[in-house]
Amino acid sequence: MVLVLAAVACENREDGPRVAPVDVAVQVIFDEQFDRAGASSTEVTLRNVTSQQTFTGTTDESGALILEAIPSGTYDIAARRVFSREAFATFSGLQVNEEEVTFNASRAAVAINSQNAQVELMLRSGPVGDLLIKQIYFAGSDRVEGALFRDQFVELYNNSNDTIFMDGWYIMGALGRAATTVQSFTQPDGQWDWQQSIGMPANVRANEDFLYGKWIYQFPGTGQQYPVAPGKSIVLAQTAINHQSPFVGNDGEAVTVIRPELTVDLSGADFEVFLGEEFPNPLASDIDNPAVPNMKNIFIFGRDFILDNPGREAVAIFKSDTPVRNFPQYPTPNVSEIRDNTNLYYQIPVALIVDAVECQPSPTNQVPTKLPTILDAGYTFVPAGSFSSQSVVRKTARTFGDRVILQDTNNSEDDFTFFPIASPRTFAGN
Known part of the structure; x- marks a missing residue:
């Protein structure tokens, strides 16, 4: 009897109902200094806090990204946008001495599930x-x-x-x-x-x-x-x-x-x-x-x-x-x-x-x-x-x-x- 019950329990754990993966909508914008413009070509990374599994993608021209079939869980989320000196001058009108200008954004311990599948990230840089x-x-x-x-x-x-x-x-x-x-x-x-x-x-x-x-x-x-x-x-x-x-x-x-x-x-x-x-x-x-x-x-x-x-x-x-x-x-x-x-x-x-x-x-x-x-x-x-x-x-x-x-x-x-x-x-x- 004990062996049978144990087998049933294991079967339920393996084959029982699971939480379905979700499609996560990410929107990346620049901060107020750049009028909250959408940040294109920005690399976004989701890292599951428990499993350390990562999911990455790059935003489109409007700063949007859909990451499909992400398992529900708690994630650390980061975004990074690197401009060359010339590209940053074209984007911002600002001339800088540095070869590259880097913008970053991050959010820690974000719960991702069917009720919370939208994330906004605001990019900021050091002084430019x-x-x-x-x-x-x-x-x-x-x-x-x-x-x-x-x-x-x-x-x-x-x-x-x-x-x-x-x-x-x-x-x-x-x-x-x-x-x-x-x-x-x-x-x-x-x-x-x-x-x-x-x-x-x-x-x-x-x-x-x-x-x-x-x-x-x-x-x-x-x-x-x-x-x-x-x-x-x-x-x-x-x-x-x-x-x-x-x-x-x-x-x-x-x-x-x-x-x-x-x-x-x-x-x-x-x-x-x-x-x-x-x-x-x-x-x-x-x-x-x-x-x-x-x-x-x-x-x-x-x-x-x-x-x-x-x-x-x-x-x-x-x-x-x-x-x-x-x-x-x-x-x-x-x-x-x-x-x-x-x-x-x-x-x-x-x-x-x-x-x-x-x-x-x-x-x-x-x-x-x-x-x-x-x-x-x-x-x-x-x-x-x-x-x-x-x-x-x-x-x-x-x-x-x-x-x-x-x-x-x-x-x-x-x-x-x-x-x-x-x-x-x-x-x-x-």
Whole structure:
């Protein structure tokens, strides 16, 4: 009797009703930074927690995948999408230095059965993209009816998929010659030959691997005080006031603008440069807005943050663990003797530069370039020239919902266009 019952029990275990396999519908999407777009060509793996049996497949163009006849059970699920640098640029509009960009997603201990056979996975990557120079307003507005040069500004943009803290970042103008005449102390294009500067080590590539600061300012902050979310800008103003409205200069004189539409309201800028305490006779327009944080004045050129209004300017942004004031300084190579009044310029490694933009007066009126090709293979300019109210602004590569990706090919001739009237926090088309 016992043997018979045991045999029946075994027969029931082997031949009794089983839980039927299910077809699992998987949907893989990118995260919010890429507007939750469907992730095509993504490898998906289901691994049974108990048996360790795995099932794999690849999503279609919409990011969907059907895995057929999957035994019910508990599964760890993972997805992985790898882009080449070129493919990622096509997909996102973002240029990256890495050879590959990898997105991953995972969910642990997911119960798969007839009542739960649909799974959504959201792909995320590590930080991609950079802080970019979005807009440079160097031209200024009309000398009589506008604001002259006091309304100049630079706009930076978080083109990455992660929050960037501005604390400690530097912005600089690269020093260079405006003349194209070739001298004994210049390179063949007329630019300074820094290799000849007094004290320059012989074992460095002084022209190729370094920039030399014409002016340098540092963003304030204690580390995480000034966040910039993905797709957001910060505006650095020469003077953070409404330049469209009358104001009283620091000399007590009233200043009005005849045509306010030619200039900009910078009262809502995120940062400003204030040099009013650096000189006994500061510019009357250098007003300190107490509501706007002041930059740290690392190396000053002139009596305010005045950009070259014809456009002979090259602007770069970088971050360094070593304070810039600890960097080496050198005189221009035409200096034969260093005296007490000799200007020495900080040497900034090109390897630290995150973004840089070369500006020129016009295609027919160019000065020697200040940036190596690795930083900018071209240049940008405003067609109407000095005091035109025009600014150079980076083009839009593509959009994901409300998220705008700016074009960054390291060639400003391709990456930039212009605004007829400078406009902070505004996007340009292509």
